[in-house]
Amino acid sequence: MPSQAPSHTPVMVVEALQCLRPHSGGLYIDATVGLGGHSAAILDAAGDGARLIGIDQDPGALDLAQERLRPYGPAVTLVEANFADLDAAFDEVGETDADGILMDIGMSSYQIENSGRGFSFTRDEPLDMRMNPETELTAAHVVNRYREEDLEAVIRDYGEERWAGRIARAVVERRKQGPLATSRQLASLIEGATPGSARRRRHPATRTFQALRICVNDELGALRLGLDKALDRLRPGGTLCVIAFHSLEDRIVKRRFRAAAESLEPTYELLTKRPMTAEDEVLDNPRARSAKLRAIRRAPTSGNADDSES
Ligand SMILES: C[S@@+](CC[C@H](N)C(=O)[O-])C[C@H]1O[C@@H](n2cnc3c(N)ncnc32)[C@H](O)[C@@H]1O
Secondary structure (H helix, E strand, O other): OOOOOOOOOOOOHHHHHHHHOOOOOOEEEEOOOOOOHHHHHHHHHHOOOOEEEEEEOOHHHHHHHHHHHHHHHHHEEEEEOOHHHHHHHHHHOOOOOEEEEEEEOOOOHHHHHOOOOOOOOOOOOEOOOOOOOOOOOOHHHHHHHOOHHHHHHHHHHHHOOOOHHHHHHHHHHHHHHOOOOEHHHHHHHHHHHOOHHHHOOOOOOHHHHHHHHHHHOOHHHHHHHHHHHHHHOEEEEEEEEEEEOOHHHHHHHHHHHHHHHHOOOOOEEEOOOOOEOOHHHOOOOHHHHHOEEEEEEEOOOOOOHHHHHO
16 A cells, blocks of 8 residues: 555646547546546546546556545546456446547556555565556566576567666576565666666666566557557547657557558547657656657548448
C-alpha cells in the first residue's frame, strides 16, 4: 500500500485536451487512469453530463484515483483491468463505444516512488516490477532464472541496451553466489559491469530496468492489443490519444495509426502527422522529456458499403 498519497504531474494535458476535445454529455475512457490527473482535466474540460471510465491494472493506483476523482461523483467509474482487455472493461460497465480514449502509458510516480515494487534503481526494494500484483512473472524471476541468452535478449530488445551481453553475463556470474534480491543490488551490479562511457548521460541501469519492466508486464503486447481495441471502440468523430515514453512504444503507435489511417472502413484521420512533444514542460516535470503524443480521429460519418451503393 502507498505510504502516502504521492503527487503525479500529468504530462501534455493541454495537447491531450486539444486532441480529445471533451464535450458535455460525452463518454471518455482513461485507459491508464493512474492518479487521475488526466481524468480530472478531461472532466473539467467536458463540463455537464460527461462521464469517464478510468481503467488501470494496478489496484494501488485505482485507490489513489478514487480519492482524487471523488468530487466528480457518479460521473466516474473505475475498473481494474488491463487495457489489452478493453472489451471486458466496456462490458463491465455496459458501454459499447466512446467519444474519446486516452492512453498515457508507462509508470506513474506512485509506482516509482511509493509502491515498493522495485521499479526504481535509486531505491532498495524487492525486484518485483509487476503493475498488476496478481500476475505471475516478477523481475526477480527474470533476473535469477532466465538463461543468459534469454536475459541478454530481454535487455537488448526491450531496453535497446548496447551492453546487454556484458550485463547478462555479470548477472549470471553474480547469481552463482545466490539470487539477486533487490533493485539496488541489481543497479550496482550493472554499474560495475558497464564501461564509464555508459554512465555519462544517464544511470547505466536505466535501460535494463526499462527492459525488465516491459518484459514483466508484457507492455508491448498489451499496447498492440489495446490499440486495436481502442480504435474499434471509437464512436464516429471520436478520438484516440496516446502518450508514449520510449521509442519502442512510440513506433508501435505510429505504425498502428498509419495502418488505421489507410483503412477504408471505418475511416480514420491522423491528427498528428508527427508526434507532439513537451519540451516546455521538462523543467517542471522530468517525465515530459521523452513524451510523445499521437492522436487519431474516427471519421464523423464513416461511410459503409451499403451507404456508398445507395
Ligand atoms: C503514466 S501513468 C498514468 C498517469 C495518469 N495519466 C495521471 O494523470 O495520473 C500509467 C498508468 O497506466 C497503468 N498501466 C500501464 N499499462 C497498463 C495496461 N496495459 N493496462 C492498464 N493499465 C496500465 C499503470 O499502472 C499506471 O498507473
